[in-house]
Amino acid sequence: EVQLVQSGAEVKKPGESLRISCKGSGYSFTxxxxxxxxxxxxxxxxxxxxxxPDDSHTxxxxxxxxxxxxxxxxxxxxxxxQWSSLKASDTGIYFCARRGRTSSSPTDYWGQGTxxxxxS
Amino acid sequence: DIQMTQSPSSLSASVGDRVTITCRxxxxxxxxxxxxxxxxxxxxxxxxxxxxxxQSGVPSRFSGSGSGTDFxxxxxxxxxxxxxxxxxxxxxSIPYSFGQGTKLEIK
Numbered sequence: 001e002v003q004l005v006q007s008g009a010e011v012k013k014p015g016e017s018l019r020i021s022c023k024g025s026g027y028s029f030t031x032x033x034x035x036x037x038x039x040x041x042x043x044x045x046x047x048x049x050x051x052x053p054d055d056s057h058t059x060x061x062x063x064x065x066x067x068x069x070x071x072x073x074x075x076x077x078x079x080x081x082q083w084s085s086l087k088a089s090d091t092g093i094y095f096c097a098r099r100g101r102t103s104s105s106p107t108d109y110w111g112q113g114t115x116x117x118x119x120s
Numbered sequence: 121d122i123q124m125t126q127s128p129s130s131l132s133a134s135v136g137d138r139v140t141i142t143c144r145x146x147x148x149x150x151x152x153x154x155x156x157x158x159x160x161x162x163x164x165x166x167x168x169x170x171x172x173x174x175q176s177g178v179p180s181r182f183s184g185s186g187s188g189t190d191f192x193x194x195x196x197x198x199x200x201x202x203x204x205x206x207x208x209x210x211x212x213s214i215p216y217s218f219g220q221g222t223k224l225e226i227k
Contacts, residue, residue, distance in 0.1 A: 045218040061215035103152045103211045106169035
């Protein structure tokens, strides 16, 4: 069974660092991209970036570039999303999801989401 | 970046109704368009990909069409479990942007 299991909810202060995780299982981990999607409270979905776990090649949205880092550790089939300095505006639910490498591939499995709250 | 615009933003309908949601891209995206359903407190679930391909396990009352810049998601006969928010997403070019969502509510 394909599963993406994310780390638990976090409460942080502005300026703090954070790393959240997404562990894949039940499939060939290096055969699919992992993407990260943010959902701010009561809002729509925002594509943040993606990683190819096979070679760790990444792409970011303009709004995420330079503010977050996506990385992967194939040995533990886990992808990470990290911040070095959180802002209050980073508050939201973060989803990881799996998709194939071609443009026509579906994003077919999603993690359960990680709630990140940044507040002083 | 490609902008995706959904309409309407919200919609009230009754069980059994036929419903259509529209998604427009700011430039040609061929058929690289997916639709997702999201219920409160849950992750999105893919319904359609490549504009008109039904994801495995999704009921056949869902269908998608379109190419280029204009796309539609149709639910042929609304069921109680279909009341949710629907999102479109392009996968033509990175960043793979989403529409703002359409909330489908019970009339």
